[in-house]
Amino acid sequence: MDDLQKTKEELLAEVLVLRKALEKSHADLDQFVYVASHDLKAPLRGISNLSQWLEEDLGPQLGAEPRRQLELLRGRVQRMESMIDGLLDYSRAGRVRHKPERVEVSRLVHEVMEQLPAWASARLELGPGMPALTTERMALQQVFRNLLSNALRHARREELVVRVEAGDAQDFHHFRVADNGPGIAPQYHEKIWGLFQTLVARDKVEGSGMGLCVVKRLVESRGGRVWVESAEGAGATFHFTWPKPQERLT
Structure with missing residues (x-):
């Protein structure tokens, strides 16, 4: 009986250790996803801003086709930002719980x-x-x-x-x-x-x-x-x- 009780306590202790490790893993993953998304979005915003400034500086000198290409570039930037946001949503979807x-x-x-x-x-x-x-x-x-x-x-x-x-x-x-x-x-x-x-x-x-x-x-x-x-x-x-x-x- 004592051996059975000891085994039960050992299993409970092991479960608690694993639970804490899992919680830490989730916290580390959340931090990684946040930092990664921030680091990925920063250069994208820079590209979008530079294209906008270039278009404004050149003004009438910028032809129709180069202007279209710059608009296309900004569209690609927005798409990449949407994909990053999608990955963030996906990473949280199965783990994050909210109060009912x-x-x-x-x-x-x-x-x-x-x-x-x-x-x-x-x-x-x-x-x-x-x-x-x-x-x-x-x-x-x-x-x-x-x-x-x-x-x-x-x-x-x-x-x-x-x-x-x-x-x-x-x-x-x-x-x-x-x-x-x-x-x-x-x-x-x-x-x-x-x-x-x-x-x-x-x-x-x-x-x-x-x-x-x-x-x-x-x-x-x-x-x-x-x-x-x-x-x-x-x-x-x-x-x-x-x-x-x-x-x-x-």
């Missing part, structure tokens, strides 16, 4: 939509029975932001309609974000969730290729899952499940 709070999903979706640059050109529809739940607001907000932003970015039509619906999946809420955009061919349904994956050339549709990857990591780290239903030319419906402790319907 009461969230009304219908209000959250409206707030997210209004923050997106092209929201005025789209019509947002909400299905009935949108839940209110106690959860991590920041994480759920980022999932909806990335999915709605993805729909707006790839709309390629004047009258874009985005519909958000909620359903029940036992211990989870089942959310659907559907659009009437160009759709996604079946062979790309898995590829789109990868790092830096885009189906349209970045010269045509600007994006980091990180949005859906971050969605997948956020959802799966909370025990849910993500998938898409779509066909080319027929819009897309993105699905994800989210845990539902202490929920009530509004």
